[in-house]
Amino acid sequence: MKTTLEKYKHQLIVLGNGFDLAQGLRTGYADYFKDKYGDNPSMELMDNAWDMVLFDRKLHNHSEWANVEQAIREQVTGYESIARVRNGLDNPNVLDTSNLLGSYIARRMASMIDEIHTVGFLQSSINHKDTVYLSFMRRELTLFEHSLYTYLKKIVGQSENDDPWQYTVSSDDLYESIAGMPAISGKSVLEKQHNTILTFNYTSPFQRRDEGYFPGLDSVRFIHGSLAQGDIIIGIDALNQGVQGQRELINNEDVIPFTKTFRTLQSTSNYDTFSDVFDSEPPDCIKFFGHSLSEADYSYFQSIFDHVDLYGGVTALMFLYRPDGRYDGSDLYLKVTKLINKYGDTLDNKDHGKNLLHKLILENRLSIKRVY
Known part of the structure; x- marks a missing residue:
């Protein structure tokens, strides 16, 4: 034996x-967030939309507010989450206190995407608005990754400087x-x-x-x-929970770029x-x-x-x-x-x-x- x-x-x-x-x-996401924004964060001062999403979860006392992967999945696949941003895009110049996250993301989008200010966008289909939103959030994810990378480099560097x-x-x-x-x-x-x-x-x-x-x-x-x-x-699993409880591959072309599999394939790093x-x-x-x-x-x-x-x-x-x-x-x-x-x-x-x-x-x- x-x-x-x-x-x-x-x-x-x-x-x-x-x-x-x-x-x-x-090295936790909550540590990153506190280091970057302190004890009194303001959504208005956040430099990427994913920090806004995390902060909104924290404001609503979400038990796993710092679970970034869960936050991404809910924000890009959840009907209610997308609808909140869509409502904000109907009038991005107005701050809706009952829909702070949707309003602030819409404002950020409006400051970066000229199309949002056009009558054609306001009258466009829901599918088109969602595509523009998801494309924007994908670019924001790159900013979030860079911000987290910078924080982790600093933390490891401080540790090595100490000893x-x-x-x-x-x-x-x-x-x-x-x-x-x-x-x-x-x-x-x-x-x-x-x-x-x-x-x-x-x-x-x-x-x-x-x-x-x-x-x-x-x-x-x-x-x-x-x-x-x-x-x-940073990304989500390529498998999603199906209606009948079975797990199935995500097939929404606008959501696939958020999956870890796609991100790894797309990356130029080794x-x-x-x-x-x-x-x-x-x-x-x-x-x-x-x-x-x-x-x-x-x-x-x-x-x-x-x-x-x-x-x-x-x-x-x-x-x-x-x-x-x-x-x-x-x-x-x-x-x-x-x-x-x-x-x-x-x-x-x-x-x-x-x-x-x-x-x-x-x-x-x-x-x-x-x-x-």
Whole structure:
């Protein structure tokens, strides 16, 4: 019987923003927003429409007001969200206090798009107005990405100025804890592993892995770009929830440019795909840390699970967390259950899909553990 450490020699480690947050790096969207606008933000002074959208969610006490990907999806696919802007465009010179977001976005559009001031635009079809709006919001998304990129560069730079090695050392410690789970392993054990990091973050503390840090780490793949590449991507999943509950590809030509798949394809940067993340054999274990497991990245998880043949294969899944003053990991049980069940719905054999979660637990291939 192989020990756990012997079984987990080849690992895929999936990282989300929680990896940086666990080290005290203020890389959350809420941190960005507060740094840029302070404690008393004003929609009138915001320099892109997506900051306005976030602020409107905050004003309405949205429980996930800083969830940018959710905000984008609702703003470009939700009928009510689009209608609010359309109403603002009927008279962009008037500030409607009952429709502040729609009015302010319409004002910004009117200051940048001459067509909006024409009688022809006011009399044009709803479809045309929506197309103009979505095209505008796509350009605004580039401004938002640049603003976030600038903030993250500053935060990482401040951290390195305070202590040039602290971010590397703390990242190495956390990596070793993740890679060594479920046991506490020394460098000599980790060096025998072959690990790949698949990161949804834009930060990269892994450059010094050739200097004795991050033992066993063979490669790092960035899903949506990195600060080092000078280009980052923000977008929504290409899959949408259908009327009958099924997931289907977004086919609205005006919304497709907001999807991560389209953005990655369109980008001129050298983005790493994860087709080469796996060697000829699937990893022994896939470990998740600091990721929200949100639907915005569901397509990536589906591709990974398909590749390792999650139902018929032997790859284990381990979801890890490190509790702090803001997070205790208790929500992971529900999130993991939903993720596995959603993936099970995609299997051709529906009976397999229904009992996938149960099968993984019985085979000791699914666990949720705390990282110390």
